[in-house]
Amino acid sequence: MNRFALFFAALLFAALSPTVVAAPETLPKKLNWQTNLGDPIFASPEAVRGGRFRSFITTFPLTLRLVGPDANGSFAHYLRANALALVDFHPNTLNPIPMLATHWAFDEDGKTVYYRLDPDARWSDGKPVTADDYLFTLEFMRSEHIVAPWYNNHYSKVIVEVKKYDQHTIAITGAVPKPREELLYEYGLRPTPAHFHQLDEQWVRDYNWKIEPNTGAYQISKVRKGKYVEFERKRNWWGDNKRYLQYRFNPDHIRVKVIRDINMAYQYFAKGELDTFPLNSPRFWHKKAQGDIYDKGLVGKIKFYNDVPQPSSGMYLNEDDPILGDRKVRYAIAHATNVQKVIDTVLRGDYERLNSQYEGYGDYTHPGIRARDFDLARANTLLDEAGWQERNGRGIRVKDGRPLSLRVTYLSSNHSDRLVIIQREALKAGIDLQLQLLDPSTGFKQILEKKHQIAWMGWSGGGLSPVFWEFYHSDNAHKPQNNNITNTDNPEIDRYIMEYRRATDKAARVRLAHKLQELVHEQGSFIPTFKVPYTREGYWRWLKLPPWRATRTSDSVFATMGSTGGLFWIDREIRQRIEDDDLEHAKPSLIIDETWRK
Amino acid sequence: MLKLNPVARKRLERFKAIRRGYYSAIILAALFVLSLGAELIANQRALLVIYEGEWYFPTYGDIIPGETFGFDYRYETDYKALKARLAESGEGVVIMPPVPYGPLETDLAVGDFPPHAPSIDSGHYLGTDTSGRDVLARIIYGFRIALLFSLLLLFFNYLIGVSIGCLMGFWGGTFDLIFQRIIEIWSNVPFLYVIMIVASIVQPGFWTLVGIMVFFGWTGITWYMRTATYKEAARDYVMAARAIGASNSRIVFRHILPNSVSTLITFVPFSVASGITSLTALDYLGFGLPPPTPSWGELLKQGTENLDSLWLVLSVVTAMTLVLMLVTYIGEAIREAFDPRKFSYYE
Numbered sequence: 001m002n003r004f005a006l007f008f009a010a011l012l013f014a015a016l017s018p019t020v021v022a023a024p025e026t027l028p029k030k031l032n033w034q035t036n037l038g039d040p041i042f043a044s045p046e047a048v049r050g051g052r053f054r055s056f057i058t059t060f061p062l063t064l065r066l067v068g069p070d071a072n073g074s075f076a077h078y079l080r081a082n083a084l085a086l087v088d089f090h091p092n093t094l095n096p097i098p099m100l101a102t103h104w105a106f107d108e109d110g111k112t113v114y115y116r117l118d119p120d121a122r123w124s125d126g127k128p129v130t131a132d133d134y135l136f137t138l139e140f141m142r143s144e145h146i147v148a149p150w151y152n153n154h155y156s157k158v159i160v161e162v163k164k165y166d167q168h169t170i171a172i173t174g175a176v177p178k179p180r181e182e183l184l185y186e187y188g189l190r191p192t193p194a195h196f197h198q199l200d201e202q203w204v205r206d207y208n209w210k211i212e213p214n215t216g217a218y219q220i221s222k223v224r225k226g227k228y229v230e231f232e233r234k235r236n237w238w239g240d241n242k243r244y245l246q247y248r249f250n251p252d253h254i255r256v257k258v259i260r261d262i263n264m265a266y267q268y269f270a271k272g273e274l275d276t277f278p279l280n281s282p283r284f285w286h287k288k289a290q291g292d293i294y295d296k297g298l299v300g301k302i303k304f305y306n307d308v309p310q311p312s313s314g315m316y317l318n319e320d321d322p323i324l325g326d327r328k329v330r331y332a333i334a335h336a337t338n339v340q341k342v343i344d345t346v347l348r349g350d351y352e353r354l355n356s357q358y359e360g361y362g363d364y365t366h367p368g369i370r371a372r373d374f375d376l377a378r379a380n381t382l383l384d385e386a387g388w389q390e391r392n393g394r395g396i397r398v399k400d401g402r403p404l405s406l407r408v409t410y411l412s413s414n415h416s417d418r419l420v421i422i423q424r425e426a427l428k429a430g431i432d433l434q435l436q437l438l439d440p441s442t443g444f445k446q447i448l449e450k451k452h453q454i455a456w457m458g459w460s461g462g463g464l465s466p467v468f469w470e471f472y473h474s475d476n477a478h479k480p481q482n483n484n485i486t487n488t489d490n491p492e493i494d495r496y497i498m499e500y501r502r503a504t505d506k507a508a509r510v511r512l513a514h515k516l517q518e519l520v521h522e523q524g525s526f527i528p529t530f531k532v533p534y535t536r537e538g539y540w541r542w543l544k545l546p547p548w549r550a551t552r553t554s555d556s557v558f559a560t561m562g563s564t565g566g567l568f569w570i571d572r573e574i575r576q577r578i579e580d581d582d583l584e585h586a587k588p589s590l591i592i593d594e595t596w597r598k
Numbered sequence: 599m600l601k602l603n604p605v606a607r608k609r610l611e612r613f614k615a616i617r618r619g620y621y622s623a624i625i626l627a628a629l630f631v632l633s634l635g636a637e638l639i640a641n642q643r644a645l646l647v648i649y650e651g652e653w654y655f656p657t658y659g660d661i662i663p664g665e666t667f668g669f670d671y672r673y674e675t676d677y678k679a680l681k682a683r684l685a686e687s688g689e690g691v692v693i694m695p696p697v698p699y700g701p702l703e704t705d706l707a708v709g710d711f712p713p714h715a716p717s718i719d720s721g722h723y724l725g726t727d728t729s730g731r732d733v734l735a736r737i738i739y740g741f742r743i744a745l746l747f748s749l750l751l752l753f754f755n756y757l758i759g760v761s762i763g764c765l766m767g768f769w770g771g772t773f774d775l776i777f778q779r780i781i782e783i784w785s786n787v788p789f790l791y792v793i794m795i796v797a798s799i800v801q802p803g804f805w806t807l808v809g810i811m812v813f814f815g816w817t818g819i820t821w822y823m824r825t826a827t828y829k830e831a832a833r834d835y836v837m838a839a840r841a842i843g844a845s846n847s848r849i850v851f852r853h854i855l856p857n858s859v860s861t862l863i864t865f866v867p868f869s870v871a872s873g874i875t876s877l878t879a880l881d882y883l884g885f886g887l888p889p890p891t892p893s894w895g896e897l898l899k900q901g902t903e904n905l906d907s908l909w910l911v912l913s914v915v916t917a918m919t920l921v922l923m924l925v926t927y928i929g930e931a932i933r934e935a936f937d938p939r940k941f942s943y944y945e
Contacts, residue, residue, distance in 0.1 A: 287906060424702065
């Protein structure tokens with residue numbers, strides 16, 4: 001009798017909390033543990049530690065939390081870069097490499113991966129990273145208190161279970177079987193320090209400015225609100241003798257200063273108060289990045305071609321808007337958007353036309369999809385068909401007394417000159433685009449709350465294969481705070497997205513991804529604009545790079561953190577000499593690295 | 599025929615005698631009147647088109663689609679192209695304004711990158727900005743907007759400020775006391791922050807901006823009006839009017855206001871100048887009128903961002919200095935003309 005009661009209690013317990021598994025499990029016998037210590041290292045053994053690297057952001061972060069409201073701003077990548085993954089991908093070979101896990105093994109069910117955790121791994125407060133921290137991630141990410149629906153969903157529907165075998169062995173199970181590399185990528189999990197968090201209704205507020213212990217090389221050491229955030233290199237970081245982490249993250253301090261105006265930031269750079277400066281914008285590369293400091297060879301310029309998923313820059317049309325709900329109008333706007341003219345004039349031919357939201361994903365990218373061309377005749381026909389035949393005195397089309405006026409929300413005054421051209425050209429088709437420039441934080445909030453009509457912005461690309469659910473599934477439509485900012489709600493797309501998410505075979509996934517890209521193209525709610533298949537930067541010559549400079553997937557040559565970052569180092573002697581004006585003038589330096597050019 | 603009372607006539611004569619201020623007033627008035635007809639000076643639309651025997655005046659009113667002149671499009675005619683075409687074929691005449699570009703028109707060709715330097719051949723007498731728009735055209739339209747903005751601001755500020763200040767002085771007592779405190783508090787609200795907050799939530803338009811600025815701007819003039827009214831109300835002529843049985847409103851409007859107006863008028867030019875500068879400052883900071891409205895502040899911002907294209911910052915700084923100088927000269931002259939003492943000695 002007693003035994004039965006116990007049995008039932010255990011059953012009940014298991015049913016109530018399927019994730020927190022009390023009894024120690026036993027590992028399957030026939031596991032094939034893998035690791036990868038054979039790929040070449042991509043950091044230079046000549047690197048020297050020390051110095052302070054100074055960088056900037058344009059708005060101060062609204063929070064230091066990694067999840068929850070406002071945690072998706074531009075500062076977030078600094079925080080995420082120091083939350084290491086179990087397994088990362090080699091930036092050149094793209095093979096999996098160990099990070100927080102030393103070994104991994106795949107279950108036969110095709111959706112479970114076993115990890116052996118690195119016993120050396122430590123939180124920044126010195127506590128060891130154990131299996132419990134991974135169990136806690138699941139509890140944490142599923143909690144309503146973090147106010148992050150995307151994470152709530154992802155860690156219940158996509159990642160369904162985490163099992164602990166001992167302090168340093170876990171298994172993660174996803175919802176559907178996937179190809180092996182996708183398993184590592186999609187069902188990866190970052191540990192969350194269980195000893196740090198106290199989850200309750202106050203969490204979002206209480207933890208807004210708290211500094212969470214992390215596993216990466218840097219931790220925030222100083223925060224001056226509105227002014228700067230400073231990171232400090234951990235002494236005796238546990239990763240320092242790991243194959244793919246050694247010789248990296250060399251500066252002792254990273255100061256991220258808030259400089260609200262990009263031109264002001266350039267002045268800081270030109271005076272040597274910032275170490276590098278992004279020169280991707282043609283105006284900077286061709287016109288501003290000239291003068292004494294370049295001629296004397298104190299500052300170098302580098303153009304480095306990379307091979308990564310392209311950010312999806314363009315115009316996101318909100319389908320919930322009565323005007324934009326009409327597919328013909330959306331097509332017409334695309335045909336009235338003269339991207340090529342912008343490229344040929346203000347962008348100096350430097351940028352290329354982006355053809356779809358999913359470029360740079362290798363096989364997954366549909367080779368046949370082309371962005372809709374600037375074609376006024378087509379735009380006119382489409383608008384006439386959609387019932388916008390009449391024009392008012394200003395030449396703007398009118399339907400039922402309402403003019404075809406649309407607000408374009410954008411977040412950087414540097415894009416004004418591009419938009420002005422697009423606006424003038426669209427007017428030729430009788431479309432009145434009204435430009436609304438907002439502060440990035442406010443503007444992004446407006447977009448996430450889906451109060452925009454047309455959002456001029458880009459999502460950074462990433463991952464091994466394209467994601468569709470976040471952007472186009474109806475689950476995310478008509479609700480604030482998610483990435484479906486077009487409010488796309490199309491049953492056919494939904495069906496293929498679910499099929500795509502379930503598919504494990506790469507060929508099938510590629511086929512479905514292509515189909516989805518066709519459907520998204522047909523939906524017409526995203527108008528792609530530009531892509532930049534390289535990174536361009538200016539840097540003071542006291543910064544030293546390895547001979548290969550950066551990696552295939554580097555999106556910045558001088559990234560301080562992250563999976564491709566931390567390769568450069570500071571030569572303090574040269575710096576001192578440059579600052580004392582004691583350096584013989586060198587030749588101007590312009591590096592164009594086409595190793596990874598496609 | 600407007601009949602001025604002897605005092606006013608004397609003041610006008612004195613004003614005219616101060617040459618610098620008088621000519622400044624004439625120039626500024628002329629500039630303002632000209633700017634009201636800015637469409638006739640700087641415009642992408644032609645002044646006159648004679649095509650197939652018909653006369654068109656496209657400057658004002660609805661757009662004339664290209665089809666009308668034998669082009670194959672329905673959007674607004676490109677008059678410069680039309681001019682070139684008609685000049686070649688001799689079928690008609692197109693007369694363009696002296697500056698053949700509108701303030702919003704982007705003049706860009708493939709392979710050349712704005713901003714363009716000033717050039718007489720291209721018709722961009724002061725060059726173009728970073729989007730290829732004509733700087734002169736934007737200065738002209740920006741001037742009009744700034745001046746109109748400033749005059750509207752002045753009107754509303756004075757309307758509210760004078761009424762309240764006058765009543766404070768006339769009624770005195772509790773009303774005066776309460777409003778003094780309100781105004782003290784009011785004038786301590788940092789209005790720039792309010793504008794920044796408003797601008798970060800919605801993009802302010804012309805009228806919202808006027809509204810916000812009036813909301814915080816009316817307090818300045820109340821103090822002067824209050825003092826002037828107190829002074830006048832104690833005069834014998836007010837007492838006399840009251841003795842005859844004149845109503846309060848008659849006393850305020852017929853006696854006190856006209857006599858204290860001299861205080862006001864000396865402030866007008868400086869208020870205009872401050873209106874222009876504050877709009878420019880707001881535009882410069884990006885909290886002003888929405889792009890692509892032609893604005894001096896925006897041009898100034900472009901200029902400071904592109905110091906290598908010197909014509910941007912030079913044109914707008916020159917224009918601004920000129921206008922502010924004219925206004926200040928006028929202000930000086932008015933102040934002097936209204937000064938009852940003919941000579942002052944400063945030691």
